[in-house]
Every structure is written in structure tokens, then in C-alpha cells.
Amino acid sequence: MALGCDPPEAVLIPPKPPSRAPIWVFAVAVITIAAALHLQLKFGDLAQGLGDLVGYIQRYRDPAWQELPGDVPLIFQTLAMGVWGTFIAFAIAATLLLWSTRNLAPTGLTYQVARGALNFFRAMPDFLLALVFVAAVGLGPLPGVIALGLHSSGFLGKALAESLERLPKGTYEGVTASGATRFQVLMFAGWPSISREVVGFGLYTFDRNVRTAMLLGIVGAGGIGMRLKESIDLRDYSRSASIIVLIIITVLAIDTLSDGLRRRLR
């Protein structure tokens, strides 16, 4: 079909409607600038502070390597906190799982309540929970474990419920047709199909929990964070430096490990 033959109306394409993107960008820019002004942010202070900052960082240049062997047990305590926190998260998420999956929940109300609880746990920053539990049960790793468990159960529960909901209906119908109760449907149809994803989620949760556990010590919830806070408060910069290096190394190690494990799973 030669181009010149078509009547003009047939090849007329309506003009592209103006893109709405500039409006959004403008809105975001206005909000940001308004917020910055309201906060009275003076970035000039940053320039001044930069010199102070460099001077401050220089105090950390001499890590106290000889103290490290004493801190390693605390790293293990922190790792243990991560493990227990993940364990508690699984316990809570598994308990609520039957009610937080849309197609397995007995009524719509139980679904909303279960999901609401999980969302609440997810919304609460782990630090806030840890603060509260330290006030409740005292210092040490226990409040940290509880806080970690509660907070990550929210994310874990939501992720598990969503992967259960994504399964094709046929999987469930097959098991239901043989007369299974809801719980049996979950165990024999749902769980085998998502078990791989669950391991991935578990690893991710563990990774996040260990990272957070490192810092929960700052509010008194045990682990290496407590020692870090101590040494910073005592202005013992070389000790703080060695602890920070230890933390960074451990975090990088765990990241690489879990990345490697997750890639193997796929």
C-alpha cells in the first residue's frame, strides 16, 4: 500500500495528550522546598560543619585492634538475637497465616483483623518497640529479641500471605475436593508450593534482623550496640572505631552469605 494513496484523515493521529509528569515534579519540588524552609535547614551549616566533621572522623583513625577478641562474643550474641527474632517472627506469622490469607480466612472480618495486626507490627519501627520493651523488661538481649520478632513478623506474615494468595486456584481446589479442612488445605496445598519462597523470605528477614540487632544495643537491648554506645559515651574513639569496623565486616559478610544462598535457591 503506497503511502501517497491514503486519504489524509486515515493517517491523522490525534496529538499526544500533554504529559502530566511536570505537574508531579513541580508538586514534589514545592513540597520539598516548603519542608526544607519550615525546618529552617541551613545547608551553609553543613559546609562549616564539614570541617568539624573531618576533624571528628579523624579521631577514629586509630582502631584499637587488641580489644577485638573481647567483642567477638557480643557479635555472636547479636547473631543469636537475629536468629531468635526471626524464629519468633515465623512463629507469629505462621500462627496468623491461616487468617491473614484472603482465600483461607473463615470470614472477611478475621482476615481484616489478622492483616491489621500484621500491618501494625510492620509499621512500628523496631527501635521504638525495643525502647518500650527495654523499659518493660530491663536491659539485655531479651527486649531486643521480642522487638525484632514482633516487627519482622509483620513483614514476614504479609509476604507469606501474599505468596499464598498468588497461587493458582486449582492447587487449592484439588486438595479441598478431597475433603480437607482449611488447615489441611494450607499444609498440603499452600505450604509445599511456597516453601522455596519461604526460605528466601526467611533469609531476608534474618539478614534484616541481624542488621537491626547490631544497633538495638544502642537503646540498651543487648548485643554489640551496647558496647558501641558505651565506648562512644566514654569518648573512647579508638575502641569505637574497632567496634564499627567489626560491625561493618560482619554486616558485609552476612550480606554476601545471604545473597549467595539466595542466588543458589533460584
Added chain:
Amino acid sequence: MAEFAKGLFTAPDWRYLPDLSARMLETVEIAVVATVLATLVSFPLGLLAAHNTTPWVPIGWLVKGFLALLRAVPEVLWALLFVAGVGLGVLPGVIAITVATIGFLGKFFAESFEVVPTGPIEGVAAHGASGLAQRTFGVLPLAMPDVLGQFLYGLDSSMRFATILGYVGAGGIGFDMMEARRLFKYDRLIMIIVAVAIVIALIDWLSDAIRRRLF
């Protein structure tokens, strides 16, 4: 623990509401400014780090390593560092969140640029586009939906971090939290907990709504 639970369920201190709202607004503003700043900086960094948009591959590795370092330092540590360097107040908090967010936003952006399909890029190149034009008209528009999603995630993460900043003196509701706990003002503490939960849930809902409109 029983006494704590008993003490926690007291009537809230309603006179505290205006202060609480002001502080929560401050916290949200910190998160917003920091996320926008971090996005602005992460954009070029992501472009430099992604192996299909970087001008020279070793630069890509360097930038990725730099971003990994920014990520490896625990966020609270950044806050502590900047408070010690710049002083107390809101500014160190904003900088700390910005730096921590650049760490993962830069990585996410780079990954979004890297998974762009090569077909459309070849199409743009076939029109005689220079490298820069290929990136602007090929890679960027294709990566934009992912980038926006990651911006929303960054907003959420910054908000959570912002609630803790005050604990180390970097502004926001964290300071009130710490004070309320230390002075045993549990009536305030419940209000703070509820306020934080509400605001974070709101931001979650907002980013869900935006995501649904985009995808």
C-alpha cells in the same frame, strides 16, 4: 513487666497533642527532604554504576563499591556521626538519612538501568543517537516506573529512620520518645507510639495508591 503494662494503659495526655503534631510534621519533613535529596544524588550515581550506562566500566565498580560502603555502615551510626560533626538539630538528621538512602537507592537505580531490554536501546541507537541520547531517550524512560517505585520505598524507609533520629539528637519525634520513656510519661508514650504507627501506615497507603495508579 506487669507494672509497665499497667502504667502504659493510662489515659493519653491530650494537652500534648499540638506538640506531638508539630514534632510528627517535623519528622515527616525530614524524611521527605532527605529522600528527595537522596534521589537527586542517586540518579547520576546509579547511571555511573550501571554497567550499561557507565562511561567506563571500572568507574561502575568504584561507584558500586562506594554505595556498598554507604550501605554497610548502620544508619544509626550515620546519625551519630553527623550529630557529632554538625551539632544537634535537624540538619544532621537530614544528612544522615540522605547518605544512608543514597546507599540503597543508588544500588536499586543501577539495577533498574541494567535490566532495561536492549531492543529499544538498539532502536534509539539506529536513529543515530549518541551515547547520552541513548541513555536519556532509551534507558531512562524504560527504567522510570521502577525508579518511581524505588523512590516510594525510599520514602517509607526514610520515614522509619526519621522516627529514630531524635534518639541521638538529630531532630524529630525520637527525642520525645526517649524523653517520655525516661521520665516515665507513659501517657505521652502511648500517644507517640500510636502517632508513629498512624503516620507510617498513612505513608504506606499513599505509596500503595500511587503505585496502583502507575502500574
